[in-house]
Amino acid sequence: MDKKILVIDDNQGDLDLIEQMLVELGFKDVISAISGEDGIRKCQEERPDIVIIDILMPGMDGFETCKQIKDIFGAKVKAIIMTGVIDAVDAGKAKEAGVDDCCVKTSDFSSLMMSIKNVCQNE
DSSP, rough: OOOOEEEESSHHHHHHHHHHHHHHHTTOOEEEEEEEEHHHHHHHHOOOSSSESSOOOOOHHHHHHHHHHHHGGGGGGGEEEEEEGGGOOOHHHHHHTSEEEEEOOOOOHHHHHHHHHHHHHHH
């Protein structure tokens, strides 16, 4: 697939798994970042089409990371937030941050795959 994807997560193991899964699904250009700040910097350098952001990260959380990315790029970058803690999803905060879709981080990442498909179809 020709979409460039940036994955932002403070868990290196999850980053590696998601990156591997995306490559296996045919995404050729997958970038990762270990923090919100690193993600914003890489987003400015790499100009991804889709950004996948973990909500619960130390320092800058996923909502603030998403908001800053959307402030810079607007609708050009689709943002998906993901979490392993369903209570962390605050619909009001997500809307305010400009989130395009949200998903639960599961071991098979099926929810994430559905979110990627949703944002690609809604372009």
